Amino acid sequence: MIKKIKGIVIKEIDYKDTSKIIEVITQNGIYSIIAKGAKNVKNSNFKGTNFLSYGEFCIYENKSISTLKSVDLINSFKNTLKDIVKISASTYLVKLCIQVYKQNMNYEIFDLLLSALIKIDNEINALGVVNIVEIKLLKYLGLKLNLDNCAICGSKNIVYLSLDYSGYLCSNCTNAKMDIKVLKLFKMYDMIDLNKLDKINVSKDVMIKIDKFIYEYYEKYTGIYLQSKKLFNELMR
Ligand SMILES: [Zn+2]
Secondary structure (H helix, E strand, O other): OEEEEEEEEEEEEEEEEEEEEEEEEEEOEEEEEEOEEEEOOOOOOOOOOOOEOOOOOOOOOOOEEEEEEEEEEEEHHHHHHHOOOOOOHHHHHHHHHHHHHHHHHHHHHHHHHHHHHHHHHHOHHHHHHHHHHHHHHHHOOOOOOOOOOOOOOOOOEEEEOOOOEEEEEOOOOOOOOOOOOHHHHHHHHHHHHHHHHHOHHHHHHHHHHHHHHHHHHHHHOOOOOOHHHHHHHHHOH
């Protein structure tokens, strides 16, 4: 059966001399597709079957593995492919989103990934975009941070974000303190519509504090360990 799917190439594997097998993430799952002859520059499917390519794929659908008929490239993320920081941020987000998607196949995860890749390609601060996605993804893992009020008593007078309580704490419930700017940004990152974001006005040291918390939170609760995050962090810090 011929089917059209819109998605992002998240993996390429060489297959025979001139072909490759690609994996494409879509709103409705991940497809494995044989792209015959796609390694050949002259082949019409050469463009559109590379890592990160976002396109509309026309496939002969099959349960285990489909076959590519044609692809219309929508976005190749040209700026990203030329920049080591952007490519490492995007690679990390692809890997992270796949892990979360495998646990909770919610179409919003695909939408979030696509928006993030577009923003990174459009010169929005990569670390900021990465952290926004990481915070938003927690919901799909059942690990959403409590960013409304104190996680213990419900007070609004928040002074700290706790790894142990997965959320804000107030001055009655802890002696620890965190910069209010950092605290508010967690909420803002969680609420913001990534599609509408055109600038992230946050200093580098504040960003790194946020990143450090998120890293520790993922490490403590998610069981997701990604080498690509380490690589990205080495480039950013
Ligand atoms: Zn409290």
